[in-house]
Amino acid sequence: MNDFTLLYVEDNKIIQKIVKVILQTHFKEIYLANDGKEGVKLYQEKNPNIVLADISMPNMNGLDMISKIKKLNPNQKIALLTGYNNITYLNQAINMGVNKYILKPIQPKQMLDALQDIATSLKKEKDLEFASQHDELTGLMNRTLFHDKLKELIDNSTKLNKHVAIFSIDLNLFKSINDTYGHDAGDAVLKRVATNLLQSLRKDDIVARFGGDEFAVAIGFLKKHNHILGFLKRIEDSFLEPLLYIDNGIEYHIPISLSIGITFCSKQSNDISTQKLLKQSDKAMYMAKESKKMYKFFDSSEESSLQKKEKKAQEINRAIIENEFTLYYQPIIDIKSNKVVAFEAL
Structure with missing residues (x-):
């Protein structure tokens, strides 16, 4: 997870501080927002790899924020923190494209495992994307x-x-x-x-x-x-x-x-x-x-000369394929001995 950045959206300052302490050694950088509205704004500025958000927040709740983020990036990886063990909420979150939901009260291992699953999936996707855009031998773009x-x-x-x-x-x-x-x-x-x-x-x-x-x-x-x-x-x-x-x-x-x-x-x-x-x-x-x-x-003035050569090469290749060439051998004679010493192909 250390290669990835995280946006954490939570209105409760105490929980926010605790979660940051748990996660800060596991992520490259953590951005903090206090509500959904601030979360969307910070998301657009920072473009984090993973979003972790609470559901219940003032100004804009977690689900509304997720909806806006998904419009900006349908593939965004999201984990949801919730105190609602309610199947309706959970189904709604899943239908919106939430990758993981973490029930409160927060258990550090449970949260880290969920985020690690997301990070592993994200790394596989990034590796596949890189492979599709780059040369395997040199690592240069294709x-x-x-x-x-x-x-x-x-x-x-x-x-x-x-x-x-x-x-x-x-x-x-x-x-x-x-x-x-x-x-x-x-x-x-x-x-x-x-x-x-x-x-x-x-x-x-x-x-x-x-x-x-x-x-x-x-x-x-x-x-x-x-x-x-x-x-x-x-x-x-x-x-x-x-x-x-x-x-x-x-x-x-x-x-x-x-x-x-x-x-x-x-x-x-x-x-x-x-x-x-x-x-x-x-x-x-x-x-x-x-x-x-x-x-x-x-040099465009030299282009026509090159085109003529290319055309001639194409014509020669076509003629070879269609057996339009006839091979003749011209003898080369040694004047002193009056003997054939070689042939020249014409």
Whole structure:
């Protein structure tokens, strides 16, 4: 329970003080309210993990307060303290979504057990939510959460007339690393990349792993585009030393290099979808790979050239599948011996 916060709503000051003493070592923080009206206000300010409330209170009773809180957050975890051992009250509380009810007079163990049950359930829910939004290997956010956070970052940045930089990041020769050193080494490389990216960013910046060796970063609140150069330099410096990987007592020094594509979003372009922005940064990343440079900025004038190459690659793949290619071998003859020494496939 120590990771969670609690809102405790009780009009009786003596009971309030006793309960706080019992609970204060079990919760990260406890917020106190004296009635339901004050409880709703404090709930909106503090957004506690668990609410513990008495039923009978002035101004607004516990059930009315719970009704208002449930409208604000239908999933809120609530425990109810009551002196009424009345089936009507209890059914009403259960129908409103109360998770536990604790009968007065308060028994410390009974109360702690009830709150522990709620905390255990809440932790399981939070763990499942985290797993659904984050990459299991690196702990970074996944593609879905990144898109949501990117929208927020763009909205907040463009309101202040600031820019957002979006980066598509891909590891070079990652398949070769897996093939040469094994998949455990590949995982170690991915973790190293995640760590270096996180350490190179500011608190409000966001980073994700989309899968495989694909990563994405967004940096907001930029006054000028060139303000990202510090981040790029930090990233470059962080991979100057190869990764030391030890397998069965043998040391391997695995070099890591990245290809990074960059695009920008400003107030004038904030109506562009996050999907399109990431497509732009992806295209810039492929241009960086092709040019053997660490990073490249998205340039719409180069987009048509890339599209032509993509189209040609698609046509070649289709032609291979449909057996439209015919293979010819041209002999290569040694002039001195007048013998065929090799063939060139055409």
